[in-house]
Amino acid sequence: MDNNQVHHRIEELVKAEQELRDTSADQTKLPERAARLKAIEVQLDQCWDLLRQRQARIHVGENPDDASVRPASEVEGYKQ
Numbered sequence: 001m002d003n004n005q006v007h008h009r010i011e012e013l014v015k016a017e018q019e020l021r022d023t024s025a026d027q028t029k030l031p032e033r034a035a036r037l038k039a040i041e042v043q044l045d046q047c048w049d050l051l052r053q054r055q056a057r058i059h060v061g062e063n064p065d066d067a068s069v070r071p072a073s074e075v076e077g078y079k080q
Contacts (some may be wrong), residue, residue, distance in 0.1 A: 010047045013040050042072045049075045
């Protein structure tokens with residue numbers, strides 16, 4: 001995925017996240033909605049991580065296409 005594709009995917013995920021947050025939730029579907037929101041948040045973190053990897057590779061003169069999506073367990077374990 002190139003930077004434009006990653007940015008496009010981020011935009012799609014943000015839109016899906018916003019739609020889920022804006023929807024008045026049926027109380028019976030709250031666990032399903034929460035799981036979907038968590039999945040979107042993880043995918044967003046993975047996309048942002050991929051962009052940072054690509055930018056770092058460019059900065060040091062390496063091929064940004066060698067960057068890859070890291071597992072959720074790794075990306076979600078980062079400390080802020």
